[in-house]
Amino acid sequence: MSFVITKPLIDTLRGDVEQGRDSAIQAVLTDLHPADIAAVLDRLNLDDAVYVYRLLESEESADVLLELHEELREELLNSLTSREIAEDVLEHIDSDDAADVMGDLSEDKQREVIALLEDPEQREDIEELLTYREGTAGALMAKELVSVRMDWTVARAIVEMRRQAQEVDHVYTVYVVDKDERLAGILPLKDLLFGAESTRTLIKHLIESEVFSVTTSTDVEEVVQRMKKYDVVVLPVVDANGLLVGRITFDDVMDVMTEEAEEDYQLASGISEDVDATDSPLVQVRARLPWLLIGLAGGIVSSRIIALYEGQLRIDPTMAFFMPLIAATAGNVGVQSSAIVVQGLASGSMVNVHLLIRMWKELRVALLSAMVCALVIFGLNMALQQTQALTWTVSIALFTVILTAAMFGTVIPLLLDRMKVDPALATGPFVTTLNDIFGLLTYFTVGHFMYDLFP
């Protein structure tokens, strides 16, 4: 049941588009999952993709649209009229996806599309979802859900559920509300199927009242944590008054998880905006250049520090040999230490751990690493018959630099976290640059003393 896109398939499709063999194209795509059709379109150029897209049936095409990579989706949406978006796309998808699609449109087009929606309830749902701030549960949730009242009988509930379920693609859980629409519990489908003794049983006797819910203003990161912690497939969303207003399903949470992991990874790699391999070079430069310039500024500061020791370099140019070694090791240690803290914060295993305890542990790791590295380089410099002054300078500086870099690497992400800045920033070029500079400063300061000691 797995579908693999091959180059011959794409080549055939291109030929079919060129020759206008519409039925051949439809034959290839029929029976494919919308996600697979989207993957095929992503491999075509824009014009061909639009052509193939217009051959799809409207219910299917809406699902395909949602699965496309962002760039192609935006271009495709631009090629559709407001009426096509309202009737062929939004009518066929869930409210959360509809709100996402609306987010890709200009404000003017948004207004036009909303005015063209025939179902007033859908219009209201989409308008409501667009009011929530990005990054909150409200902006992530869908309005479609199946709910029954506590005071209904099983028989009435089944009739009502049957009606509501037509609007909802996947029913994972049935929510139970009180007469004011306040969330009172859930009714697992399993219990409804096998649990009721009679169709006259009241729903309130079947509900599970321990429900993990979030509010519309809950941060999406918190939503992810909650769903992972409690292993629930769908989380109900309530408003400030406890009224049930939507639900968030596991698939949306998985998408958020992927985005968050990508974001952390990019921050750590010195890329500031969310860029993708498919983005244009200009967009990529905008995301990457700022970090390079920060690194450049760090390099300039380094050059000024070294300039202070120009006299020493004139006396012994071999001191320059080990500058890259010191700077690189400081950078590597700092990134390692930060990464451990960043992950500890993310997984929750560092909550409530005192800063000093964390630093003491890191210090022991650093001490051990520093001893090994300093000894290795000491032995090497002895073997190479470097001067005593240089041999001692390199090893002492390396030892010191590993300790300080580990401390910086531990403290900076913790500080960032307290300042409500993403601590993953600390594993990026920012801390590496700081450690480079500090490493060189240490190296030359140690050298200053050693060359006095061993003239």
Place this chain on the structure above:
Amino acid sequence: MSFVITKPLIDTLRGDVEQGRDSAIQAVLTDLHPADIAAVLDRLNLDDAVYVYRLLESEESADVLLELHEELREELLNSLTSREIAEDVLEHIDSDDAADVMGDLSEDKQREVIALLEDPEQREDIEELLTYREGTAGALMAKELVSVRMDWTVARAIVEMRRQAQEVDHVYTVYVVDKDERLAGILPLKDLLFGAESTRTLIKHLIESEVFSVTTSTDVEEVVQRMKKYDVVVLPVVDANGLLVGRITFDDVMDVMTEEAEEDYQLASGISEDVDATDSPLVQVRARLPWLLIGLAGGIVSSRIIALYEGQLRIDPTMAFFMPLIAATAGNVGVQSSAIVVQGLASGSMVNVHLLIRMWKELRVALLSAMVCALVIFGLNMALQQTQALTWTVSIALFTVILTAAMFGTVIPLLLDRMKVDPALATGPFVTTLNDIFGLLTYFTVGHFMYDLFP
């Protein structure tokens, strides 16, 4: 419904443990979700945690055990007898979790525990799960599922499902098999609830035959991709003959996603094993030192390269000023380029993109960045009235180094990927070190020519 662990709560619990106020402890923990109880235990020291754990009811304690951080879970398991593990833990949890728990035990203890299991079916299930290689769908799946036969009526299916559902905590989907137990399709609960016209309808008229399944040997990464792509909450697992042997649910896939993201992040940060902030210093050193030593080796190579140009440094020590700037920029650019490729490979947006096309795009990004950086540093060196030779050397070398680092950064993860090595390795210290070395080599080579040109 959200539970937050506070310091006063932990302090109170510690006091209760010390004074042996068991009922007070139970009163605090009652009604808490197992994941929350586990979070409380993770905050206590081992002895206190064991004490509190033993106060839990056995059904609950098993769920709590599964949610504990690894270190505490292993310690707790060590403090339990084989009989306690068999009767109080394994009896109450799903087969996939049971296999995980078994994985934490020594081989001798595994054998003892298995011999003590009363239910032969459970014994068989666990033994089967332990045979699958880690990282495959077989090792991730659970044996518990609800299945019905194609040739049954709805009435019979409901009776059978009712019986099977007692063994399964969450029923997301009912699987349909043919008379040989081969997977034939699924029966969404929704359709069963609302879709059948009569209880004499045959199941085969209700099934959805388009099922996305995986085999026991499918790689877990593929399982994650499949679930995310098709938005299915549970994936059926079949063996080599197409027989239905298990299922993988969304919560297990979420755990895998988290682990994979952590692994990539650690690789990129130069940490080789899966370590956590809670691991002992020795374990951390083992995971981190190898990378530091690789970096150190790179630094030593750098020192030898610089040594080749000792004569030049004697003539103009100011050349040393810009070594860190060149090396750091090369490192930063390389990591950025690699990160874009690594993510493109992970998201699938780079599949089928030709290497040369990818390199050409990256070259354009690099050209733009290189021009800006080279100009900035050129202006600065002019302002600082550096020599013409140095001013030209730094800018030309920086320009060249940004281009080459971008090319290395693009090609290396792609090569690693083709060699079936995790491309995330390329964003770590490995490529940074390579770029450092190459950057310095470029710098001195350019310097060699420039100092001839502007003597």
